[in-house]
Each structure stands twice: as C-alpha cells, then as structure tokens.
Amino acid sequence: MKEICPKIDGLTDLAEAKLYIKKLETVIAEQQANKHVLREERQKHEAIINNLQEVVFQTDKDGCWTFLNPVWADITGFTVEESIGKHFLEYVYPADRASQQGLLESMVQKKLESCRYELRYCHKDGGFCWVEVSARLALDEDRQTCICGTLTDISERKKLEFELNRHRNELEELVNERTYALYQTNEQLKQEVADRCRSEAMLEYLETHDSLTNLPNRYFLTEALCKASAAASPQHPSALIFVDIDNFKVVNDTFGHSDGDKLLVSLVSLFKRDLEQKDVLARLGGDEFGVLLHNADIDKATKVAERFRRLLDEGELCIDTQRVCLNLTISVGVVLIDGTLETQDLMAYAETALYAAKEEGKNRISVIESANDKAKFSEANIMVGKIKAGLKEQRFELHFQPVYKFGEGIAHYEALIRLRDEDETLLPPNHFIPIAERFGLMSQIDRWVVKSVIKILQNRRDDIRLFLNLSGTSLGDKALLSFIEHIIKKSGVAAERIGFEITETTAVKDLEQAEEWIKRIKDLGCCFALDDFGIGFSSFSYLSALPVDYIKIDGSFVQKIDVDSKQLALVQAMNAVTHTLGKKTIAEFVENEKIANILHEIGVDCGQGYYFGKPAPLCD
Incomplete structure (x- = not known):
C-alpha cells in the first residue's frame, strides 16, 4: 500500500484503509x-483534420515541419512522410523565400502572434501552387514554442485574379492611351469614375459599330430605323437603301482579305460624300451596307442610290499593294418608309429588293414602293420563311426517278428534292429553288441533299447508284465543293455510286469554273451529267471541254419524236455527237413505249420519264 500512496501510513485502522483504497x-x-x-x-x-480541404501544419521554432495532414500531398505532390522534419522554406517558391525567414523570427520572438498572407509553394512536378497561409504562435505537447496554422490552395482564385487583372490592364491601357491628359489633371477618385464611364461607353460603341469601318452596325441601323418608321408618314416619308458589292468575293479570293478590307474602307469614304450628316450609313456585314435617308421620298432615295452606283461603275478603286485598279459594281435595293410597315418588314423588303437587283443582272437598282411591289415581294419572303423552316424542321424530302438503260434495266436514280409545306402539301422544286437561289439559301439546301444521299447509300445493302442536282449558284461556292470532297471521302461509300448533275446553261455561264468543279468531283470517282442539253443549242463547241460522263437530252426535243421528224433528227444528231466525244446519252421526258422504242433504235443509251417511273420515295 505504501507504494501506491504514501498517505496510507496515516490511516489508523483497516476500515479507513479499505475506504481509501475504494x-x-x-x-x-x-x-x-x-x-x-x-x-x-x-x-x-x-x-476532421485529415478530411479538411486545407493543409493543417505545425512547425517547431526553427521552422521544420512536425505535422502535416494528407491534403499537403494533394496540393504540393510531396508526401507527408518525405516532408516531416524538413524546413518549410525548402518548399516555398524561391522567389518568395526572402520574406519568410524574417516572418518566422518575428513570430518565434513573440513580436508577432499571428499572420495571414499569400505566397507560392513548390509543386513536385516542377511548377508551383498559390496558397493562403494562416499561422499563429502556439505551444506543442511538450510546452515548446511552435507555429501552427493552415495552408489553403488558392491557385484557381489567383488564376482568375490574374486573368481579370490582365483584362483590366488591357482596358486601362486602351483608356489611358486616349485620355492621358485627363489622367494628369484629375484626382484619383475622378480618374476611377472616368475610367468606368469610358469603359462602358467603349463597350456600348463596340456593340453598335463595325470594328473595321467604324460605321454603325446592323443593330444600330435597326434601332434608328425603328425611330424613323415611327416618325414617318405618307406625307413625310424617309427611305431605306441596301447596297451590296457585286462579286466582292472574287476580290478577297484574288488579293486576300486584308486588301479586301482596305477596299471596303475606301468605299465607305466614297459613300459618305453623297450623304447628309443626319443620314445613317451602316455596315450590315461582309460587303453589304445599309443607308437610312431621313426626310427623303422615293425619288431622292433613287438618286442617291444611282450616285452610289455611278461612283463605282464609272470610277476605279486601286489596291495599292498589288498596283491593280478594279472596276466594281453594286446592286441596290430601295424601300420607302411611310409609317405603314414594321421595322423587320422594312428590312425584309430592302433585302428582297436588293436580291431582285442582283437577279436582274447586278449593277442596278430595284425599288419597292407600291402595294403591288410589296405584295409581289411578300410572296418571296413567305417562301424564304418556308425554306428556312424546312431546313430547321426537316421538312425537305427526296424523291427518286429511275434512269433506265435500254436493253438492260435501271442504271441509276435521280434524286429530286421536295418541300413538305405546313399543310402537308408537297411543293416541287420550281416553287422554292429560284427563291432559295435569290436569297442565298442554296448552299444549305445543297449540303442537305448531299448529306441525305450519302446517308441513304450508307444504309443500303445493294449497289444502287444515285445522282443529285447541283444549283447554278453552287459553282461559285468553293466551300461547298470542299464539303462534298470531305464528306464523300469520310463516308466510306464507293464514289462511283454517286453522280452529280448541272444544267447546260449553268455550265455555259462560267465554263472554266464548271470544268474545275467537274474535274474535282470526277477525281473522287463520281460520275457527272450535263442536264437539259440542247436548250441553247450552241453547245457542241464546248462539249469536248467538259469532262462529263452523260449528256441529258432535254425533254423538249424528246417528247414529240414519235410525231415530229425534225425533232427526231435533232435528237439523232445530239446522240451522234455525244457518242463521238466518248460520252453517253440520257433522253428525258420518255412518256410512252413508242418513244422509248425509237430512242432505243437510234442508239440512245438511257431514258428517263414517266414511262419508266414517276419520282417517288426510295423503297427498301
């Protein structure tokens, strides 16, 4: 009992000892x-410490780690085991070490009880991470002075801060360049307010102006047009003009976009000469401009448009870097603002008038003024809406008409596009293709047709061959040609199963471009057919230049060969010349057995028409 507690010696009896023991x-x-x-x-x-998102640490008074939780390894890549016992400065990024030794000494000497600051720690992969340090002076288990605290990974926050600072610095530099004198004379508070105001004004300017020409943009023009329309009346009209430079793409393709941009800036200077200060000249995008003429009737607007047209038609614009002068032309659409139309309708009519000017041959002015004009162009706008909805809502369909090889059977099918209207009526191509060409929608339609044909061929197990038609506007679209080359190569479909058709009139318009298109398509392994041959009948002279596989004799020559000997003679001549050139013939509009037999007898290779089959969805 003595060894347990010496006080037991003072106990007087056993009872007390037992009580004490208890x-x-x-x-x-x-x-x-x-x-x-x-x-x-x-x-x-x-x-709790091990599951914190922060590093919990403890160092001795010399700055060597005595405790680190596992988050240390997550943040720095160094394990806790390899770090314990080492001086914390070994892990501080070299550029940040100088201030840390003095800070440690201040805390150990109790000049500083706690601190909070940010610095960089080395990462094992050679980089660094940003941390926020929160440290305080403490005593360890042995009552020795130590420093404990947390390290919070703030790398993402610092990254955002650096990015924000970079943007802020760029903006400040931009503002400083233009307002340097103001910064020298104003107080700091006024400077900050001025910076913000100027920054907001710059953003607003950029939202409403074109960066290349410094002209108002489409948004600005739309807002101005809204106000002008509200203020206009039949007695006090204004006018809206849309201007588009004809074939400007050729300038960019030939001389480069940089010279093309310089040319646009030069054009803006020319246009401004004929405008009053109250008028609005805006760049709508690319090579298209809009002009809002305040207090102008249709005569005044037409005169301004004509002056614009003559400026380019009669003058020359030079590209300095190439020392080349160009004769450019413009197409112009004019619409009267009399308060009877909404802003969007005015824009649509101006756009429609512009495209009408282009369709009529370019380098001309088209005016929408009367109710009849508006009614005529309204129909076009309605069809434009249907086409766009058709592309968006998958309302386009392909029907296929067989092309029959005499004496053998079906050689291939021609894909013919249809548009399913909202009332489920099926619209043939002559209802919407001309509008699509006028309003620049054919590229989208052609891409849809190509993709649809490729998809059909990918999903079929037989060796069916499909031919598809290309719009006349497609020959000027090099991006479409590249798209066709890419999708065919990527599809895995044998190229010889795909054929393309363009009309004779399309090929004649730009023979060189048509030849390039046909050659590149044929280089893939595809076939090519020249459609509607013979309409112009100046065709024999260029047939040898076009590397097509098939010549499609136009149906206007074929449909009466059973009763008209002259028509039969023409078809025989076309067939003979075509064969002499090493090409095959397809006769269109084969409506009955008698015509089919005649064609077979005179040696035409293939026939197409209702006798062999009407266009219909392709059966499995």
Whole structure:
C-alpha cells in the first residue's frame, strides 16, 4: 500500500484503509474513462483534420515541419512522410523565400502572434501552387514554442485574379492611351469614375459599330430605323437603301482579305460624300451596307442610290499593294418608309429588293414602293420563311426517278428534292429553288441533299447508284465543293455510286469554273451529267471541254419524236455527237413505249420519264 500512496501510513485502522483504497479505485476508473474519451476525441479531431480541404501544419521554432495532414500531398505532390522534419522554406517558391525567414523570427520572438498572407509553394512536378497561409504562435505537447496554422490552395482564385487583372490592364491601357491628359489633371477618385464611364461607353460603341469601318452596325441601323418608321408618314416619308458589292468575293479570293478590307474602307469614304450628316450609313456585314435617308421620298432615295452606283461603275478603286485598279459594281435595293410597315418588314423588303437587283443582272437598282411591289415581294419572303423552316424542321424530302438503260434495266436514280409545306402539301422544286437561289439559301439546301444521299447509300445493302442536282449558284461556292470532297471521302461509300448533275446553261455561264468543279468531283470517282442539253443549242463547241460522263437530252426535243421528224433528227444528231466525244446519252421526258422504242433504235443509251417511273420515295 505504501507504494501506491504514501498517505496510507496515516490511516489508523483497516476500515479507513479499505475506504481509501475504494476511493483510489474510483479515481483510477475515472482516469481510465477520461483517457478513453480523450482518445476518441483525438481520433475525431484527427479524422476532421485529415478530411479538411486545407493543409493543417505545425512547425517547431526553427521552422521544420512536425505535422502535416494528407491534403499537403494533394496540393504540393510531396508526401507527408518525405516532408516531416524538413524546413518549410525548402518548399516555398524561391522567389518568395526572402520574406519568410524574417516572418518566422518575428513570430518565434513573440513580436508577432499571428499572420495571414499569400505566397507560392513548390509543386513536385516542377511548377508551383498559390496558397493562403494562416499561422499563429502556439505551444506543442511538450510546452515548446511552435507555429501552427493552415495552408489553403488558392491557385484557381489567383488564376482568375490574374486573368481579370490582365483584362483590366488591357482596358486601362486602351483608356489611358486616349485620355492621358485627363489622367494628369484629375484626382484619383475622378480618374476611377472616368475610367468606368469610358469603359462602358467603349463597350456600348463596340456593340453598335463595325470594328473595321467604324460605321454603325446592323443593330444600330435597326434601332434608328425603328425611330424613323415611327416618325414617318405618307406625307413625310424617309427611305431605306441596301447596297451590296457585286462579286466582292472574287476580290478577297484574288488579293486576300486584308486588301479586301482596305477596299471596303475606301468605299465607305466614297459613300459618305453623297450623304447628309443626319443620314445613317451602316455596315450590315461582309460587303453589304445599309443607308437610312431621313426626310427623303422615293425619288431622292433613287438618286442617291444611282450616285452610289455611278461612283463605282464609272470610277476605279486601286489596291495599292498589288498596283491593280478594279472596276466594281453594286446592286441596290430601295424601300420607302411611310409609317405603314414594321421595322423587320422594312428590312425584309430592302433585302428582297436588293436580291431582285442582283437577279436582274447586278449593277442596278430595284425599288419597292407600291402595294403591288410589296405584295409581289411578300410572296418571296413567305417562301424564304418556308425554306428556312424546312431546313430547321426537316421538312425537305427526296424523291427518286429511275434512269433506265435500254436493253438492260435501271442504271441509276435521280434524286429530286421536295418541300413538305405546313399543310402537308408537297411543293416541287420550281416553287422554292429560284427563291432559295435569290436569297442565298442554296448552299444549305445543297449540303442537305448531299448529306441525305450519302446517308441513304450508307444504309443500303445493294449497289444502287444515285445522282443529285447541283444549283447554278453552287459553282461559285468553293466551300461547298470542299464539303462534298470531305464528306464523300469520310463516308466510306464507293464514289462511283454517286453522280452529280448541272444544267447546260449553268455550265455555259462560267465554263472554266464548271470544268474545275467537274474535274474535282470526277477525281473522287463520281460520275457527272450535263442536264437539259440542247436548250441553247450552241453547245457542241464546248462539249469536248467538259469532262462529263452523260449528256441529258432535254425533254423538249424528246417528247414529240414519235410525231415530229425534225425533232427526231435533232435528237439523232445530239446522240451522234455525244457518242463521238466518248460520252453517253440520257433522253428525258420518255412518256410512252413508242418513244422509248425509237430512242432505243437510234442508239440512245438511257431514258428517263414517266414511262419508266414517276419520282417517288426510295423503297427498301
């Protein structure tokens, strides 16, 4: 008993000793319980510390790590085991170390009890990470001075701060360049307010102006047009003019976009000469401009448009870098603003008038003034809406008409596009193709047809061959040609199963361009057919230049060969010349057995028409 507690010597009898021992046992039990509670609390705290998103650390007074939780490895890439015992400065990014030793000394000397700051720590992969340090002076378990705290990874925040600072600096530099004198004379508070105001004004300017020409943009013109329309009346009209440079794409393709941009800036200077200060000249995009003439009737607007046209038609614009002068022309659409139309309708009519001027041959002016004009162009706008909806809502369909090889069977099918109207009426191509060509929508339609034909061929197990028609406007679209080459190569479909058709009149308009198109398509392995042959009948002279496989004799010559000997003679001549040139013939509009037999007898290779089959969806 002496060894347990010397005070037991003072006990007078056994009863007191037993009582004392019992109390001692109680104390020991309580201590054991407390130790268990402490152990559980310690485990909880360790679990909490180990699962924090921050590094919890402790260093001795010399700055060597004595504790690090596992987050240390997540942030720096160094394990806790390899880091314990090493000086924390070994992990501080070299450029940030200078300030840290002095900070440690200040805390150990109790000049500084706690601190919070940001710096970089090295990462094991050779980089660094940004951390926020929160540290305080403390005593460790042995009552020795130590420093403990947390390291929070703020790399993402710093990255955002750096990015924001970079943008802020760029903006400040931009503003400083233009307002340097103001910065020198104003107080700091006024400077900050001025910076913000100028920044907001710059953003607003950029939203409403074109960066190349510094002209108002489409948004600005639309807002101005809205106000002008609200103020206009039949007695006090204004006018809207749309201007488009004809064939400007050729300038960009030939001389480059940089010279093309310079040319646009020069044109703007020319246009401004004929406008009053109250008028609005805007760049709508690319080579298209809009002009809002305030307080102008249709005569005044037409005169302004004519002056624009003559400026280019009679003058020359030079590209300095190439020392080449160009004769450019413009197409112009004019519409009267009399308060009876909404802003969007005015824009649509001006656009329609512009395209009408282009369709009529370019280098001319088209005016919408009367109710009849509006009614005529409204129909075109309605069809434009249907075409766009058709592309968006998958309302286009392909029907296929067989091309029959005499004496053998079906050689291939021609894909013919249809548009399913909202009332489920099926519109033939002559209802929408001319409008699509006028309003620049053919490229989208042609792409849809090509993709649809490729998809059909990918999904069929037979060796069916499909021919598709290309619009006349497609020959000027090199991006479409590249698209066709790419999609055929990528599709896995044998190129000889695909054929293309263009009309004779399309080929004649630009023989060189047509020849390039046909050659590149044929280089893929595809076939090519010249459609509607013989309409102009000046065709024999260029047939040898076009590397087509088939000549399609126009139906106007074929449909009466059973009753008209002259028509039969023409068809025989076309067939003979075509064969002499090493090409095959397809006769269109074969309506009955008698015509089919005649064609077969005179040696025409193939026939197409209702006798062999009407256009219909392709059966599986």
